[in-house]
Amino acid sequence: MPFSMAVKTLDYTPAWPTYPSLWMGGYCGATRGNQGQVDRRLRAQCVVIDDGAGPKVMLRVDVVSIPRYVHQAIRSAVVPLVDDNNGNFLIIVSHTHSGPMIGTTRPSPYVMMNLTPADIAAIEDTTTVFIDQMITLVEQTLAMARTPVTLWYKEGSTTIGYNRAEEPNVLTTVSALIARRTSNNSLFTVLFGYACHAVSRGNDRVFCSDYPGAATDVISNALGVQALFFQGAAGDQEPNDPHSPGQVTNLGTILGNTVVQMVNSGGWNAVNGPVTTHYTEVDLPLTVDFGDPAAVIRARNGYNERLDTFPPDDFAYRHAEVMIEQIAGEGLPRVFPMPIQRWNLGGLNILALSHEVLSAYDVKVQTQTPGWLWIMGYANETEGYVAANGVLQAGEAKHFGYEAGWTDDSTMSGPGSWTTFYAWPAPLKFTPSGAAAAGTTERLVLDACTTMMNL
Known part of the structure; x- marks a missing residue:
């Protein structure tokens, strides 16, 4: 199957006055506002893949999260450009905590940082600029001439983090999809992914793309092509200490060199197409029926x-x-909407899960899916954590209940947990003991993934 591609990178690093707000996202209740300091620039990147049956678009952005209404605003403008097929457009964020706060709903800037109405209005104005820039980037990439390419997939391994939720899973897989020009087999671009929170810099007021940006620089400098990072199921994956500016370079270099070594060695698997895409949404219940x-x-x-x-x-x-x-x-709210998306490229499946999904979903879906499977997290929108049943059961017994969303009362948002900062009234529904039962979070997510993979 002949493929063609176009790739474009935008340095969107916010600066005043183009961006009315420089408030930063991440780190829960920390009040953080950038004052012009930038370490590693923030990128938005778009890749168009065309298998001869129309373009499919991936947009990836160095930002901590995109709430539902921002996702829908971007999607509503882009989907008409890709055959009115929701499945043909996918957004992934890197989850760097050293970027701007986008959106004013989830997480809540008032709950998180006690911002004034004027500050919140400025964030909304910045969000409007952001939405327009992302749509324009997609339009410009779609308008570019496309290069005929062949696609190849490979998996490697490295370790730059640990499981902070006291779970046994530490995800070490490095996924990579490369494109080579059909004309001379030279490298055209590199798409790569890993699962780890992008917080290796630590809590300060400097814009930085964190270790994903450092890894991207290593790959681009070594191979001379644009490289694009896609975050995985990193909800409980924390980068190794110490969290510092130097650790950004350290961990990014480890990851970047792993990808470079993968590209420079053999063992690549041909991705043959055609590309088929699917998009669905699952309504996850809360522990309380409001x-x-x-x-x-x-x-x-x-x-x-x-x-x-x-x-x-x-x-x-x-x-x-x-x-x-x-x-x-x-x-x-009575439900927690969760978009799930699948791209089947012929020999490679990409399964994109929205929100801050924990590593258990990667492990569980991988074990029940034959063939090459690349699981991405933080896809399309990020409005909270989606833990598996064991973490949800544990509440404050694991990592202070942060990923579970509750502490001493499972009918209410736990103070200091994700449900507080993302402004939800209660955690996601779980089975209090034993395996996840029908109608609870883990079962609904895994069943939806199984259905999606069987389409």
């Missing part, structure tokens, strides 16, 4: 109690304020 009026009353009483328990300058207090406002207004 369609039940009695449950809403209990939630309101519980969050009112938090207002009496926590001081006003605590993020748990602000979260309780937001929950009570939602109860009095539009109502509490």
Whole structure:
């Protein structure tokens, strides 16, 4: 199957006044605003793959997260350009915590950083600039001349992190898809992926693409082509200590050199096409059905109690304020939407899972899927963590309940957990003991992945 490709890189590193806000995302309740300092530039990159039946587009961005409404704004503009097929457009973010905050919903800038209405409005204005830039980048890449290429896939291995949620899984696979020019077999571009939180720099106010950017630089400098990083199921994968600017270079060099060595050696598997794509969304339930009026009353009483328990300058207090406002207004959310996407390139499947999925999903899906499978996380939108049943059961017993979303009460968001910062009223539904039962988070996600892979 003949392929053709186009690749374009945009340095979108925010600067005032083009970007009205330089508030940064990540690190929970830390109030962080960039003041013009940049270490490694932030990239947005677009790749178009055409198998002769129309273009398929991947957009990857150095940013911590994209909330649902931002994803939908970009998608609604791009999908008409790719045959009106939702499956033909995929977004992946690197999850660098040293980038701008995009969006004003999940996570909540008020809950996280106690920002003023004016600051939040500035973030919304920056979000508008960001959306326009991403759409323009896709349009420009689609308009480029495409280079005939052959595609090749290979997996390597390295270790730059550990499992912070006290789970046994440490993901070490390095996935790589390379394109070579049909005309002379020279390298055209490198797509590579790994699963680890992009927080090796640590908590400061400097824009930086973190270890994915450092690895990209190593690959591009060594091979002379554009390289694109795609994050994996890194919700519980933490980079090795110390978290520092030097560690960005250290870990990025390890990962980048692994990819360079893979490219310079044999063992590549031909990807033959054609490309088929699928997109679906699964509604994950919360532990509480907020369609039940009695449950809403209990939630309101519980969050009112938090207002009496926590001081006003605590993020748990602000979260309780937001929950009570939602109860009095539009109502509490009843489901947690989760987009799932599959690209089948003929010999290679890419399964893209939204949100901060934990490594257990990579392990479980890999074991039940034959052939080459590249699992990506942080796909399309990131509105919270999606843990497997064991972590959800454990609550505060594992990593303070951060990835589970609850501490001492599974019917409420845990103070200091992801459900607080992402402004959800309760954690995701789980089976309290034993294996995941039908209708709970792990079972719904794995069943949806199985269905997707069998299409």
